[in-house]
Amino acid sequence: xxxxxxxxxxxxxxxxxxxxxxxxxxxxxxxxxxxxxxxxxxxxxxxxxxxxxxxxxxxxxxxxxxxxxxxxxxxxxxxxxxxxxxxxxxxxxxxxxxxxxxxxxxxxxxxxxxxxxxxxxxxxxxxxxxxxxxxxxxxxxxxxxxxxxxxxxxxxxxxxxxxxxxxxxxxxxxxxxxxxxxxxxxxxxxxxxxxxxxxxxxxxxxxxxxxxxxxxxxxxxxxxxxxxxxxxxxxxxxxxxxxxxxxxxxxxxxxxxxxxxxxxxxxxxxxxxxxxxxxxxxxxxxxxxxxxxxxxxxxxxxxxxxxxxxxxxxxxxxxxxxxxxxxxxxxxxx
Amino acid sequence: xxxxxxxxxxxxxxxxxxxxxxxxxxxxxxxxxxxxxxxxxxxxxxxxxxxxxxxxxxxxxxxxxxxxxxxxxxxxxxxxxxxxxxxxxxxxxxxxxxxxxxxxxxxxxxxxxxxxxxxxxxxxxxxxxxxxxxxxxxxxxxxxxxxxxxxxxxxxxxxxxxxxxxxxxxxxxxxxxxxxxxxxxxxxxxxxxxxxxxxxxxxxxxxxxxxxxxxxxxxxxxxxxxxxxxxxxxxxxxxxxxxxxxxxxxxxxxxxxxxxxxxxxxxxxxxxxxxxxxxxxxxxxxxxxxxxxxxxxxxxxxxxxxxxxxxxxxxxxxxxxxxxxxxxxxxxxx
Numbered sequence: 318x319x320x321x322x323x324x325x326x327x328x329x330x331x332x333x334x335x336x337x338x339x340x341x342x343x344x345x346x347x348x349x350x351x352x353x354x355x356x357x358x359x360x361x362x363x364x365x366x367x368x369x370x371x372x373x374x375x376x377x378x379x380x381x382x383x384x385x386x387x388x389x390x391x392x393x394x395x396x397x398x399x400x401x402x403x404x405x406x407x408x409x410x411x412x413x414x415x416x417x418x419x420x421x422x423x424x425x426x427x428x429x430x431x432x433x434x435x436x437x438x439x440x441x442x443x444x445x446x447x448x449x450x451x452x453x454x455x456x457x458x459x460x461x462x463x464x465x466x467x468x469x470x471x472x473x474x475x476x477x478x479x480x481x482x483x484x485x486x487x488x489x490x491x492x493x494x495x496x497x498x499x500x501x502x503x504x505x506x507x508x509x510x511x512x513x514x515x516x517x518x519x520x521x522x523x524x525x526x527x528x529x530x531x532x533x534x535x536x537x538x539x540x541x542x543x544x545x546x547x548x549x550x551x552x553x554x555x556x557x558x559x560x561x562x563x564x565x566x567x568x569x570x571x572x573x574x575x576x577x578x579x580x581x582x583x584x585x586x587x588x589x590x591x592x593x594x595x596x597x598x599x600x601x602x603x604x605x606x607x608x609x610x611x612x613x614x615x616x617x618x619x620x621x622x623x624x625x626x627x628x629x630x631x632x633x634x635x636x637x638x639x640x641x642x643x644x645x646x647x648x649x650x651x
Numbered sequence: 652x653x654x655x656x657x658x659x660x661x662x663x664x665x666x667x668x669x670x671x672x673x674x675x676x677x678x679x680x681x682x683x684x685x686x687x688x689x690x691x692x693x694x695x696x697x698x699x700x701x702x703x704x705x706x707x708x709x710x711x712x713x714x715x716x717x718x719x720x721x722x723x724x725x726x727x728x729x730x731x732x733x734x735x736x737x738x739x740x741x742x743x744x745x746x747x748x749x750x751x752x753x754x755x756x757x758x759x760x761x762x763x764x765x766x767x768x769x770x771x772x773x774x775x776x777x778x779x780x781x782x783x784x785x786x787x788x789x790x791x792x793x794x795x796x797x798x799x800x801x802x803x804x805x806x807x808x809x810x811x812x813x814x815x816x817x818x819x820x821x822x823x824x825x826x827x828x829x830x831x832x833x834x835x836x837x838x839x840x841x842x843x844x845x846x847x848x849x850x851x852x853x854x855x856x857x858x859x860x861x862x863x864x865x866x867x868x869x870x871x872x873x874x875x876x877x878x879x880x881x882x883x884x885x886x887x888x889x890x891x892x893x894x895x896x897x898x899x900x901x902x903x904x905x906x907x908x909x910x911x912x913x914x915x916x917x918x919x920x921x922x923x924x925x926x927x928x929x930x931x932x933x934x935x936x937x938x939x940x941x942x943x944x945x946x947x948x949x950x951x952x953x954x955x956x957x958x959x960x961x962x963x964x965x966x967x968x969x970x971x972x973x974x975x976x977x978x979x980x981x982x983x984x985x
Contacts, residue, residue, distance in 0.1 A: 333977065370794060371743035373781040409705035411745065413796035447707040448982070453789040460745035462705060462796035643667065
């Protein structure tokens, strides 16, 4: 296409929009049998238990170490399906582009999105593009909706959690939040902390054979502490987290210490929190540690019948309550 | 909830966001068995042929005569499914809200969305909310993704179109575009033109029994002329439209004449264009005219083997080419 920047005409349904879709989205995103000129896509389906999930993405800046809004839009939705025990199959994509956005940059982001979709084994089957007036958008917003299928007999959820169950996390927490924060260069800080943004399907699939697997969730906005609060709200139990057991990269901890952030509240985009029966916790940990994305996995705590709070057992033998998140020190991280 | 305006904390995954979802979205949108605190929703499914569609909505202003961005977000996606011959079942919803947006206004829009979903017979099964910094959003953007099911034996599409087929439209064109334009009060114009925004499922369902039904589409962005251009691009044929046969409200034509707009390019959000075998065109028309939303339906033209262009046969016996849309006189109408 001849244009280098998005104009309102790229969103009006006419020839410029067709050109944009054909040359940017069709090229990178859709298999050749997907007709981007129809609004709905037919899907053949063999299973009966379908899972759907949807997510919007407004991360600022759009690119950061270890990913960009395109890969993030795939991982976010694919991971929401994966933690239910489903295998993701299809994605739809909504794109809101601000007038004046550089097309080369858009193309890079769409390529990144396409790679992430291929790596996760999902097909993008439908999409829609809108252009926002200059000044009425933060460059680019995305929304993805995913459809997956899962075994009808699989029963995972907070309702299965029992006192004494173990809590595991698949890797270091907080990397995504800090990577995005550093990309903003707001505090004059620089660093090589890479986002953990990734597809967690290998991690979730590895635990599915365990009968003692109760529940999985990806600790995104609000981080590990928020998943723990959701557990306390949905069950009669509380949780005790061992501070020294939670994997946190030294570099992440250093930035947190400097700026007064708490890594337990920072978003991850490629981690899984799992609750597993105590007698299978070691097996679950071994499954995870055998995977490339699970080498830092750890058993970090226990479900407790004694309280309905989230208690962090500190290095020095004290206890600290992790409160429910109110104000987010790092908004717009996904 | 105590707040009257959206703050960034409403998008951070913590307690304010939970409150917003529970008190605004859960209340209006989801049946009581939908858990809004999980990211993905399981769906039982009996059919095997699934259709998906997705659409973003950035209409300005958010409210207009005959609808708002909420009802529009349902109609847009439901109609994309309906014109494939599918029955829509499920919707997911993405909400991008600008910081400072009035919560009472948000609630009105969500209520309108919920009513439209109920009327169309679809359930909203998953959603996600993001808050945009003040000045980085046009108040509210929505994206909806729909899933429907259709008869495996149904074969509709441009590939079935033959020379001599008749082209029908289910009602007056251009009402939505002009209603939104008037709501902007840009030109000092006022009027009582009401958007045609509606669910077209009764219209599409009515034609499905006809063996001669070739193809249906809703003429949204780019209007009737754009659907006709899509037909010319996808088939070896052209179309001849009889100007006097196209239903256009006098009030819409008057505004178009004053401002130099062409009603053939204006968006509809509750109309269907159908291509039907010539010998069943009268039957199709009768089916539509028997419906409340089809009383102004008309046979407006013919598929022609002689040209690949869109020709408007004018009142005075002349011919005018309707060119492909380049620049849109009315952006942001959906």
